[in-house]
Amino acid sequence: MRFVSKLLPASKMKLVISSIGVLALVLFTSMVVFESTKAEVIITNNGEEKKIKTHKNTVGEILDQEGIEVGDHDALSHNLDADIEDGMKIDYESAKRLTLEIDGNVHTYYSTAQTLKEFLEEQSLSFSKDDEVSLQDNDILKDGQEIKVKKAFEVTVNDGGEEKASKVTGGTVQNLLEKSEIELNDLDKISPSLDDVVTKDTVITITRVEKKKEKVVEEVAFDTETKEDSSLEKGKEKVVTEGEKGKVHKTFEVTLENGEEVDRKLLDEAIQEKKVNRVVAVGTKEPAQVVSETSTSSSSNNNASSDKTITMTASAFTASCNGCSGYTTTGINLKDNPNNKVIAVDPNVIPLGTKVWVEGYGEAIAGDTGGNINGNRIDVHVPDKSKAYSWGVRDVQVKILD
CATH class of the missing domain: 2.20.230.10 (Resuscitation-promoting factor rpfb.)
Known part of the structure; x- marks a missing residue:
C-alpha cells in the first residue's frame, strides 16, 4: 500500500481505497443475497435426516446433487420433476430385494416394507398359525432377506376308532402326536411307526389296548x-x-x-x-309172576276187606323233586298234603281210586301213575327225599281193600 501511495497522489489514493471498499461491499452483499435466496430442504434418506440449502430447481436435481439414484421399486415422497420449495421435506426409501420360498417355490420381491408383517400386508399374503414361517411378524427386513414358509397340511389320526384331524408341516409321527397332545400307553399299537416321516397321504391308526x-x-x-x-x-x-x-x-x-x-x-x-x-x-332181578289170592275176614290183623293179595315191587317218590308239579294224575295236591298215603300204579293191574294196604306202608289210595310203573310195580309217596332213599326198592304184599 505504501508503494502505491508513493506512485499515486493522495487524492487518487483515496479514490482507489474508496473503490475497493465499494467493491467488497458489493461482493459481500451479493453473497448475502445469494445465500438468502437458497431454499432449505430436509431430505430423509432411508431413515437418516439431512438439512440442505440449495438453489436446485427440482427434486431430481437435488437428489442427483446428494448422489441418490432412485430405482424403479424405491419409494419417493415427490415426483422427480417436482419444484423445490423452501421447507420441503423429501422422503426417500430404497427398496430391498426379498426372496420368499413357499414349499420349495421361490419368488423374488422388491419392497420398502420395514417388517415381515408390513411386507405380507403389502403383497396381500397371509399364513395360518399352523404354517411354519422363518421370521416373526415384527422382524426387521434387510436387503437380500430370505423368507421361508412351509404350508401346513391335514393328517387324519384314527385314535381308537375316533377320527381326529391334525395340521402339520412335516416331521415324524412322534412330532405330530406331541403337537396334537395325543399320548400313547405302553400296550397301545400305532401304524405307521413313531419315527416314520409324515406326508399329505399319511393316515395314522392308533389301536388302544387294555388288559x-x-x-x-x-x-x-x-x-x-x-x-x-x-x-x-x-x-x-x-x-x-x-x-x-x-x-x-x-x-x-x-x-x-x-x-x-x-x-x-x-x-x-x-x-x-x-x-x-x-x-x-339198573335192575337185574327177574320180575315176579306169582299172584296169590287168600281168604281173609274183616277182622284180620291187617284190616283187609278183600281176599286179593299181590306180591309187587315197591319204590318211593316225593312231590318235592325238581320239575315235579305236586299234583297226582287224579288231582291230589301232595305238596300241600305231604303226609297223604298215595301210591302210583299201573291202572291195568290196580285201577285208579282203589283203596289198598301196602306192607310196611299202610292203607293208601291208588291215585297216580308213572312212566316206569308197569305191571306188578308201584311207587309209594313219602314226604321227602331222605325217606324215599330210606325206603329204597323192595318187594311187598299189596292187598286190595275195595
Whole structure:
C-alpha cells in the first residue's frame, strides 16, 4: 500500500481505497443475497435426516446433487420433476430385494416394507398359525432377506376308532402326536411307526389296548353213573342220587382292543362247590309172576276187606323233586298234603281210586301213575327225599281193600 501511495497522489489514493471498499461491499452483499435466496430442504434418506440449502430447481436435481439414484421399486415422497420449495421435506426409501420360498417355490420381491408383517400386508399374503414361517411378524427386513414358509397340511389320526384331524408341516409321527397332545400307553399299537416321516397321504391308526382281570363263576355239569341193583326188576331203573351241578371260580386275563375283546387267557381256577354225580340203579332181578289170592275176614290183623293179595315191587317218590308239579294224575295236591298215603300204579293191574294196604306202608289210595310203573310195580309217596332213599326198592304184599 505504501508503494502505491508513493506512485499515486493522495487524492487518487483515496479514490482507489474508496473503490475497493465499494467493491467488497458489493461482493459481500451479493453473497448475502445469494445465500438468502437458497431454499432449505430436509431430505430423509432411508431413515437418516439431512438439512440442505440449495438453489436446485427440482427434486431430481437435488437428489442427483446428494448422489441418490432412485430405482424403479424405491419409494419417493415427490415426483422427480417436482419444484423445490423452501421447507420441503423429501422422503426417500430404497427398496430391498426379498426372496420368499413357499414349499420349495421361490419368488423374488422388491419392497420398502420395514417388517415381515408390513411386507405380507403389502403383497396381500397371509399364513395360518399352523404354517411354519422363518421370521416373526415384527422382524426387521434387510436387503437380500430370505423368507421361508412351509404350508401346513391335514393328517387324519384314527385314535381308537375316533377320527381326529391334525395340521402339520412335516416331521415324524412322534412330532405330530406331541403337537396334537395325543399320548400313547405302553400296550397301545400305532401304524405307521413313531419315527416314520409324515406326508399329505399319511393316515395314522392308533389301536388302544387294555388288559384287565375278570373273575367269573361257572357251573360244572354233573355226570350220570349207573349201578346194578339185584333187588330191582330187569328193565327198571331208579334214581338213587339226584345229580347236582358244581361251581368253579375262574380268573381270566382279558385283552381289549378299542374296547372289543380279542383274547381271553385263564390265569387261575378254584372249585367253589363240588359236583355230585347222578346215580341210577339198573335192575337185574327177574320180575315176579306169582299172584296169590287168600281168604281173609274183616277182622284180620291187617284190616283187609278183600281176599286179593299181590306180591309187587315197591319204590318211593316225593312231590318235592325238581320239575315235579305236586299234583297226582287224579288231582291230589301232595305238596300241600305231604303226609297223604298215595301210591302210583299201573291202572291195568290196580285201577285208579282203589283203596289198598301196602306192607310196611299202610292203607293208601291208588291215585297216580308213572312212566316206569308197569305191571306188578308201584311207587309209594313219602314226604321227602331222605325217606324215599330210606325206603329204597323192595318187594311187598299189596292187598286190595275195595
